[in-house]
Amino acid sequence: xxxxxLHWLVQPATLAARRLGHAGDSVRLASRSRxxxxxxxxxxxxxxxxxxxxxxxxxxxxxxxxxGAGLLDxxxxxxxxxxFRQVVLVDAVxxxxxxxxxxxxxxxxxxxxxxxxxxxxxxxxxxxxxxxLPPVCREADLVISANLLSQLPILPVARLEAAGRLGAFTDxxxxxxxxxxxxxxxxxxxxxxxxxxxxxxxxxxxxxxxPIARLDLLYGIDPxxxxxxxxxxxAPFGEEARDRRLVHRVSAWPDxxxxx
Ligand SMILES: C[S@@+](CC[C@H](N)C(=O)[O-])C[C@H]1O[C@@H](n2cnc3c(N)ncnc32)[C@H](O)[C@@H]1O
Numbered sequence: 001x002x003x004x005x006l007h008w009l010v011q012p013a014t015l016a017a018r019r020l021g022h023a024g025d026s027v028r029l030a031s032r033s034r035x036x037x038x039x040x041x042x043x044x045x046x047x048x049x050x051x052x053x054x055x056x057x058x059x060x061x062x063x064x065x066x067x068g069a070g071l072l073d074x075x076x077x078x079x080x081x082x083x084f085r086q087v088v089l090v091d092a093v094x095x096x097x098x099x100x101x102x103x104x105x106x107x108x109x110x111x112x113x114x115x116x117x118x119x120x121x122x123x124x125x126x127x128x129x130x131x132x133l134p135p136v137c138r139e140a141d142l143v144i145s146a147n148l149l150s151q152l153p154i155l156p157v158a159r160l161e162a163a164g165r166l167g168a169f170t171d172x173x174x175x176x177x178x179x180x181x182x183x184x185x186x187x188x189x190x191x192x193x194x195x196x197x198x199x200x201x202x203x204x205x206x207x208x209x210x211p212i213a214r215l216d217l218l219y220g221i222d223p224x225x226x227x228x229x230x231x232x233x234x235a236p237f238g239e240e241a242r243d244r245r246l247v248h249r250v251s252a253w254p255d256x257x258x259x260x
Contacts, residue, residue, distance in 0.1 A: 004031055013093045014112060020122055021155045022092035026070065030097055033073055036236060040073075043232035043250060047074035047197045050228055050252035051144055054195035055083055063140045065090060065192075067115055067133075068148025072098040074197065075146050081105035088136050090115065111136065115148065116179050118156040118166070127167040129178075133186045140192040145183070147250075149198035150217035153179040177219035184223060188258040196223060196256035199232060199248035207243050217248070224259030226251030 004027050013023035033040060055061075061084045066075055069089035080087045087108045089098065094110045102108040113134045120126030137143050153176035160166045160175050169175045187194045200223075204213040228251065235246040 004028065007031075011093065011095060012099070016114075016119060016123065017093045017112070020092070020114075020119060021158075025155065026093040026095045030071055030095055032235075032239070033071060036234075036239060039233040039236040043230065044074045046228070046230050046250070047147060047252065048076045050197050050254050051076055051146075051195055052079060053254035054142060054144065054193060055079065058142055058193060060141045062086065063088065063136065064142040064144065065134075065137050065140045066144045066146055067091075067137075068146045068151065069094070069110075070098055070146075071095055072101040075144065077102050077105070077108065081108050084142070088134075088140070090134060090136075115183065116152045116156050117182060118179065121166045121169070122156060122159050129182065132182045133190075137186075137190055137192065140190070142195065143187065143190055143192045144195040145187060145197065147197055147199065149180060149183055149196070149223075150200070152183055153177075153219065173219060177221060180218050180221045184221065184258065187256065194256040195252075195254050197250065197252040198223065199234075199250045201249050202234070203247045203249070205245050205247055207237065212244065222259065223251070223253070223256065226253055228252040228254075 007027045008023055011023045011027060017023050063086045064080050064084040065088045067090050069075060069091045085107060088111055090111045090113050092114055111134055115132055117129040117132035120130050156179060157172045157176045160169060161172050200218055202215040202217055203211050205211055230250055232248040232250045233245060234248045237245045
């Protein structure tokens with residue numbers, strides 16, 4: 001707890017990212033990923049593998065963009081930096097661990113951007129959604145959405161629930177659904193190859209593997225049939241509760257297209 005507080009204080013985050021809760025979330029993600037290293041290893045390896053598959057036969061390799069780059073736990077940054085002239089890492093916060101992992105690559109740049117399009121709404125500076133992708137995505141050859149999609153609605157929906165209203169938005173589920181849909185619509189509109197990796201639902205299980213609760217992390221939005229899927233033990237027994245664990249179903253599309 002105290003370590004997390006210190007980590008938050010030295011986190012290289014903007015004032016807006018601190019006010020909006022992204023800095024705190026990034027600290028908690030880093031702590032959990034350290035604690036759950038063994039449980040997360042197969043998931044991180046599978047996610048990296050999907051990105052490698054997306055790069056494999058790409059004819060033009062000028063610019064790759066990583067959305068939700070974060071700690072770079074699930075992104076093969078060395079392979080990307082070697083393959084592309086430029087790699088742009090996009091996140092609300094670029095924590096020290098991600099910076100450290102990319103430190104050797106002069107062609108890796110960082111961009112701080114709110115990918116939910118709701119920062120102004122949440123800061124009381126606007127009445128509606130802002131852009132959900134930075135302009136660099138338009139000129140990219142590969143855009144990777146790296147375990148980001150399910151995360152996008154979390155803080156905005158919590159803010160709406162606490163405030164009761166954000167701009168014209170009052171229904172948390174409709175708001176969450178709109179954020180998820182906006183990300184997929186913006187990706188679908190790009191000419192780049194899209195590599196989409198996302199968790200889709202969460203199951204809480206007891207020690208006998210019985211499901212206790214299930215949660216649709218994408219608010220009913222279906223990105224389509226996935227060529228790759230796996231389970232990610234997000235919280236093994238003992239992490240959140242002694243006799244309960246949280247398992248996320250993850251899907252990956254090395255070459256995602258919107259469902260017809
Ligand atoms: C579960 S992590 C993804 C894992 C990440 N690829 C890694 O290897 O650490 C989700 C990432 O999305 C970022 N994120 C969440 N909401 C965001 C937003 N509105 N705008 C930009 N980034 C956001 C978080 O800061 C975090 O780094």
